[in-house]
Amino acid sequence: MKPIRDPIHGFIELNEWEQDIINHPLFQRLRRIRQLAWTDMVYPGALHTRFEHSLGVMHVATRMFKNVRLGSEDILKNDLNYTDGGLDRVLALIRISCLLHDIGHGPFSHAAEELMPISENTGKPYDHESYSAEAVTLMEDIINHRTNERNYGITTQDIKEFLNGEVPDEGSLLWRRLLSSQLDADRVDYLLRDSHHIGVAYGRYDLDRLVSTLTVAIDPETDAPVLAIEEGGLHAAEGFILARYMMFTQVYFHKTRRAYDFHFSEAMRSLLDEEPYLKGQMKGRFPAPNNIASLKAYFQWTDWRVLGLLEQGKGGYHGEIIRRRKHFKKVYATKEVPDKDDLERAEEVCQHLGDKVGFVDRAEQSWYKFLDKDIPVLQGTKNTRQFLTPLSKLSSVVNGLKSVNQIRIYVSEENRKEAEKIIEALPGRGKGA
C-alpha cells in the first residue's frame, strides 16, 4: 500500500494489518466525523476529519516511542525487563490503539457528548472512549485471527484495555500515556493539524525538539516509570502548553464556535426524537454501547446523516438556526479568569435576563482538566544523580497559567437588543469583560 499523504507529517506509512483496519467501515466512518464540529462557521478551513487525525496520532506516537526506546534502552531493558521482541509488540499495540482511539466519536465529535446516555454501571454518562473501546469488539475478525502475519498475538481485549486505561502492569500504564496524558500524541497532533487547516499559527510548537527530548525515567517517589522531558526540552514543553492555551482561547472556546456547539446539541436532540427509538434507548440520547445492536445503531450516526437531515429541514428550532446561521449572541461575559465578584455578577445578570437567556456557557466544563497534572522534567545527568521536577516549578509561564473559567451568557437574535438594554440598566460595572 502506498503511504498516505498527510498535510502535517508528510507521508504516513502503514503495514498490512493497519491497512485492513483503515479499510474497515468503522474506521472509514471517521471520514464522516469532523474534528472541530462547527468551527468552520468561524474559520472556514476547519473541515478536516477524525480520519486524518487518527492517522496522525498513530504516526506521532510512533515517533515518540522510537525516540524513547532509543534513548532509554537501559531503563526499558534493565528496570522494566523488556526484550526487543517485547518492545516491538508494544509499538504494534500503541499504533493500533492510537488508530482506534477516536472511532467511538459521535457526529461532530465532542459536540455530541452532551447527549451520551447514562451508564447503568457507573451512573454517569458514557463518553466517546467507552464507545471506542466497545467498537473494537466489532473488529475481531481483522484483529484477532491473522494467521499469515506477525501481529504479536495482540487481541481486541488488549486494545480495549489499552483504550480504557485498565492496563495490566506499570509498563503498559507508561505507554498508555503516549495516548492520554498532559503530553500525548493526541494533543501533539491536533494542535498542529487544527492550526494548519484553519490557517493560524496559534497551535504551532517545536515538535521535533519535543519528540527528541521525550524520555523514560524512574520516579524516585513511586519507583514507577514515567514519561518525562529532558531538561533541554523544557522550553519546548512550555511552548506546547502555551500552544494548547492559545488554541483553547482562540479556537476551541471561540464564542461563536461555542454557540454552535450548543445549537448542534439541541438540534441533535430533536433529530434523535424524530427517529424511532431503539428498545432501551434513553429519550434524547444516543444508543448506549452496552449491546451490539445498540452499538451498531450508534455508529449509524455520522455527520453525513445529520447534515442530510438538517438539509431536509429537520432538527427543530436549533436546526433552523444552524441552517440560517443566525446563532445566539454573547451579551455578557466574565473575565477569562473570574474572581468571586465576577461570578456573582454573572449570576445576577442571568437572573435579570430571566427567560431571555438563550444559554450559559461555562469554560470550565471543557477545559478545567487542563491544570490537573503536570509534565515531569528530568534534571541532572546520567553520570550524577537525576531527579524529576514538575514543569510548573521550572516555568513561571506555566505556573502563571490559570484555568479559563469564563462564563458567557448568550441570547437569541430576537432578544438581543432588549437583553443589552437590561444589562446596561444594571447598576455597577456594566458590560463585563
Place this chain on the structure above:
Amino acid sequence: MKPIRDPIHGFIELNEWEQDIINHPLFQRLRRIRQLAWTDMVYPGALHTRFEHSLGVMHVATRMFKNVRLGSEDILKNDLNYTDGGLDRVLALIRISCLLHDIGHGPFSHAAEELMPISENTGKPYDHESYSAEAVTLMEDIINHRTNERNYGITTQDIKEFLNGEVPDEGSLLWRRLLSSQLDADRVDYLLRDSHHIGVAYGRYDLDRLVSTLTVAIDPETDAPVLAIEEGGLHAAEGFILARYMMFTQVYFHKTRRAYDFHFSEAMRSLLDEEPYLKGQMKGRFPAPNNIASLKAYFQWTDWRVLGLLEQGKGGYHGEIIRRRKHFKKVYATKEVPDKDDLERAEEVCQHLGDKVGFVDRAEQSWYKFLDKDIPVLQGTKNTRQFLTPLSKLSSVVNGLKSVNQIRIYVSEENRKEAEKIIEALPGRGKGA
C-alpha cells in the same frame, strides 16, 4: 464585520454590501459544496469548500485590479477613458462577481456537471456558470435596492452579464478576464488553496510576483486592451502554468479521484431517480435554470443532502461503492500524451474487455482547454516601443507542454483479475503505460 480568516491570504476584508451577500442563503450554501468533490478519498485533507474559495477569488482579483490600476493608470484613463469613480465602480463589480461566480455549482462541484440538463436554446447542456448567472436574480433584494450606501448603481443585470461574458464594451471584457482567462483569479486562488489543504507543494507559484507584474496593454493588432504580464514576470507566469500542470496530473486527474467522479455521477443519477421529478425536469438530470421553481429546486441539492441520502443507503450500486470505498480500478492506461498507436491500442483493449469495462476516462474532456489561449507578455520599455509576445514563444517549457490526453480503462473490483488476464494475453506491448 470582522475580516474573515483565510488560510491562504490571511485576513479577507468585506464591506457591508458584500457581507449581506455572504450572509445570503445561496452564498452560505457554498459551505455545503466541496471544492474538490471526493478528492479526500486520496488526500484526506481535501475537504474545503467553495465558500472559502469564493472569498479567495474576490480577494485575489482585488489585488490584481489594484496593481493594474496603479501601474497602468495612463492607459486606463487616456486610452480607455476611465475616471477614478469609474474605476471604483469596476472594482466593486469585479468583487461581487467573483464572490458569486461559483454559486451555481451543484453538489460536489464539477462532478455534478455530467448531469446538467440540456438547454432548449442552445441544444447543449447547461454549465454551472449558467446557474450562477441565473441565481443572481434571486438576490435582487440585497443587490439592487440599497438606498443608504454607494453601490455605484450596480444591478443584478450587470453581474449576470459579467458572469456570462456578455459584457457591453471592451473595458468590461478586459476586467472579465480577471475572473476567467488563462491567468484569472479563479485559478490563482484554487491552486494555492488546494495545495494547502492537501499538503502538497505542487500548486505553489510566485503569487506576489505574478500580481505585481500584471498590467494592461493595448494589443497593437486589435487595438483592444488586454491583460498582460510584464517581461519581469515571465518566469512567474511560467511557474503558474507549471503549477496548473502539476496539480492536474497529481490531483485533479488522479486516477482514484477520477474513479470517484464517475461513481458519484452514477450515484447522483440514482438519487435524482429516487426523488420525485419536477414538471419538465429531464430524467437523470438536475432541474434546469430556466424558471424560478426549477432553479430553487436545483439549489436544494447540496453535498449535505447527498451525503445524507448516501448514508441512508440510497444511490444504487455506485452509492454502495462510495460507502464501501471499493472503487473501480484502472487496468489499462495510455501514455499521458498518447500517439495514434496508443489510442488504437486502448481501443483494442476496450473491445477485448467487452462488458468487463467499468468505464473509460478521457483526460481531454477535463483538460483540453488548457492550451487554447496563451498569456501575453509585454516586452520593451515605456520609453521605446512595446509589443506583446505570447508566453509560449518565450518559454520552451510552456511551449513543450502538451495536452494530457491520457485514456484510462477501469473495471470493477470483481472483474479486475480477469481483466488483467485478458490484457496480459493480448499480443504486443502488454500493459500500456
Place this chain on the structure above:
Amino acid sequence: MKPIRDPIHGFIELNEWEQDIINHPLFQRLRRIRQLAWTDMVYPGALHTRFEHSLGVMHVATRMFKNVRLGSEDILKNDLNYTDGGLDRVLALIRISCLLHDIGHGPFSHAAEELMPISENTGKPYDHESYSAEAVTLMEDIINHRTNERNYGITTQDIKEFLNGEVPDEGSLLWRRLLSSQLDADRVDYLLRDSHHIGVAYGRYDLDRLVSTLTVAIDPETDAPVLAIEEGGLHAAEGFILARYMMFTQVYFHKTRRAYDFHFSEAMRSLLDEEPYLKGQMKGRFPAPNNIASLKAYFQWTDWRVLGLLEQGKGGYHGEIIRRRKHFKKVYATKEVPDKDDLERAEEVCQHLGDKVGFVDRAEQSWYKFLDKDIPVLQGTKNTRQFLTPLSKLSSVVNGLKSVNQIRIYVSEENRKEAEKIIEALPGRGKGA
C-alpha cells in the same frame, strides 16, 4: 525600482527617496552587520543582516500605521487635529526613521555594545541609537534637499528627534512607539525573521491579527493618545509577548550564543588595541559619535573588517577561541528565575572557582527591561464607554511571566574538568539547575 523580495513579508515597496537612502553607503553597510551576531555557531542559518531587518521594520510600521489611520480616523482628526496631509507626512517620517533606526549598530550588532565609549555629557556609555541619530547628519544631502519631490519638508533634524525620542509633541510620541515600545515594529519584525532563518517556530505569532487590532485610544488618566490593542486582539498580543519570551530563552539567551557574545567582545577589544587609536578615542572602546571624523571611523567597523582581521589571526586569545570554535562552557547555572538562595549559591560557586571562572553571564542585563511596561488593551465599545486595561491584568500568562534573571558561570575548556570537580565537591545542592 523593483520592489525588494523579503522572505518574511513578500515584496517590500520603496519610493525614490527611500531608494536613495537604501543606496547610501551607510545603509548598504548594514549588509555587513549580522542581525544575530554569532548565533550561527548554534543555529547555522542565522546569518541574516540588519539590512533586511531594517526594510522589514519599515514595512511593518507602515502596515501598523495604515491600520491605525483607517480605524481611528476620528481620534486622529478630531482629538489630535491631524489633516490628511499631516498624516501622509507622519507616515513618510515613520518610514524613513524605521529604515535608519539601526544604522548606528557596530559590528555584530548588540555584541559590540559592551565596547561603546562613555559620553561626556551623560557619563554613561553611548548606545547604538546614539550612533544612528548622529549618522543621519551624514545623509543630509539626500534627505534635506530634494527639490523635485514631495518629501513633506522632512529634515535630518526631524529624523534625529524621532530616533532619539526627543519628539516635539504628543502626536509624535505616539508614532515613535511604532518604532520603540512593548509592541513595536522592530520586535514585530525580528521575531519572525530570526525564527525563519533559524528554522524554528518559537518566534511566530499572529501578525495579521496583531496589526489589524492595533488602534489609537485616548488614555483617560493622562488625556494623551496611546497605541493600544483592541480587546479582540488580546490573545494575539499575548502570543506576541510569549514569542518574545520563547525566542529569548531559546535563541537570544542560548548558553552557547552568550559565550560567543563574550568571546567576541573580548576579541573586539583586542582588535581595537591592535589598530591605531584616533585622538580622543578611549582605549578598548569604539570611536565616539561626538564628531564627524570619529563617527566616520566608527562606521568603518563592520563584520567584514572584523572577520578579515580574525582570519588574519588577530583578536588575541578570544579571537583564537572563535576561530577554533572552542568556546567557554557553562559549568553552573541558577534557575531561570532564581530566588535569593540560588543567587547566594551562585556567588559561593564563583568564589570557590576563583580564577578558574571564565566569565559570569547575567540574563537580567539583556532582558530585564522586558516587564517594565505593559501593552494597553482597549475594552468596551465605541457606543458605550471605553477604557484601557494593561494586558497583564487580563492575561494570567503574561501576568505570570517573570523576568529571566538566570546567572551562568562559564569556564574555559582547559579548566572545565577541574571546575566541575570543585562544584561537585561543594556541600549542598550540587550542580544547580
Place this chain on the structure above:
Amino acid sequence: MKPIRDPIHGFIELNEWEQDIINHPLFQRLRRIRQLAWTDMVYPGALHTRFEHSLGVMHVATRMFKNVRLGSEDILKNDLNYTDGGLDRVLALIRISCLLHDIGHGPFSHAAEELMPISENTGKPYDHESYSAEAVTLMEDIINHRTNERNYGITTQDIKEFLNGEVPDEGSLLWRRLLSSQLDADRVDYLLRDSHHIGVAYGRYDLDRLVSTLTVAIDPETDAPVLAIEEGGLHAAEGFILARYMMFTQVYFHKTRRAYDFHFSEAMRSLLDEEPYLKGQMKGRFPAPNNIASLKAYFQWTDWRVLGLLEQGKGGYHGEIIRRRKHFKKVYATKEVPDKDDLERAEEVCQHLGDKVGFVDRAEQSWYKFLDKDIPVLQGTKNTRQFLTPLSKLSSVVNGLKSVNQIRIYVSEENRKEAEKIIEALPGRGKGA
C-alpha cells in the same frame, strides 16, 4: 552531541565520528563560504553557507539510501551481493563523502572557480571537487585511525575515490550517483535551502515523494544497477527538474547576480595579485592542490578574508564596484533560447559597442550540462516485466525544456547611456529580448 537544527530538514543527527569531522577546521571553514556568493545583492536573505548545505546533503543522501535499501533489498543482496554489514558500510561512506564533498570550495563558492589554476596533468583547470578530494588527506588523523569505534575500515583513500568518481566497482558507482547525478542529494538539498533563505517558492518540489519512489533497478541494456524513479514518482521527478529550471532562471542566472559573479572574479584576481605568490603559483590564480603547502595556502582563502580585504579598500576597480554597489548593467540580451539570428545579432551588438562592453555573459557556461543526462523511470510491476524509460520520453514538459543559452551584454554605469544609444541606432530589431 545534540542534533543540529536545520531550517530545511529539522534536526540532523551525527555520530561521534561525524562530529569530529564537523569540528575539524577545514569543515568549520565552510561557515565562511557563502552558498550563493553575492546573490544577497539581489535577495538579501541569501547569506547561508556551505556549512549548513553540507549537513543537509548528508541528511538527504541518508534518507535516499535508506529508502532504496528498504525497497530494493532483493536486488542489493541477490544481484549486487551486498550483506547487511556491507550496506551499513556503504551508508557510512556515503555520509562522510557527502559531508566533505564541498570542503574544496574557494571563497564565494562557484564564483571563485574562474581563477582555478591549470592542472599539469590534465591541462585543464582544477575544479573545487579536486580540492575537496585532496583536502581529505589533511584529515587522516580523524578519519583513518579510530580504534574505539566501528568505522568499517573506511579510509581517506576510499573517500577520495568516492569524491573523484574513481570508484572500484559498479556498486560504488551506483552510490556515487546519490552525490552526483541528475537526481542527487546535492541538488535535492540546495534547491530547497536556497528557496527558503531567499523566500521564494521556485525551488520547492515534492521531496517526500521523490525520496520514497527512488529505487535501484538493473538496466537491461548494460546489466548495471542504476538509480531510478518508480513510475509513481514520475511527476515528482518532473517537479524536481522544473524546480531546477525555475531556480536557474530566477536566481542562479539572475542578471544582477551574474554581474557580481563577474565583479567578484575580477576583484579576486586583484586580491591574489596584492598578496605574495607562493612558489609555483600561477599569476592571478589560486594555489593548486598539488602539494600540501599549496593546499593549505588555498584554504586560507575564505569569504571572511576576502571581505576584510575588500573593506580595507583592496580589490581594485571591481572591488570598488562591489563596495559601492555600482554593478555593470545589462544593455542587451538574446532570448533565453536563442536561434542563430539572435546569436549573430548579439555578436553584431558587441562589435558596435567595441571597448564599451563591460563583459559578456553566456548562460551555457553554467547551465548547458543540464540536459546531458536523463532520469530513468522504472515502469511495469515486479510481477510482470520491468523496464527503464528516460523521463524525457514520458514527460512533454521535460522534453520541451531547452538549454538556456542566453547571451547578455553588460556595460559599466558610465558607459550605459552611450551604449544604449548605440544599440538603439542599430538597424533591425532594436533591443533584443
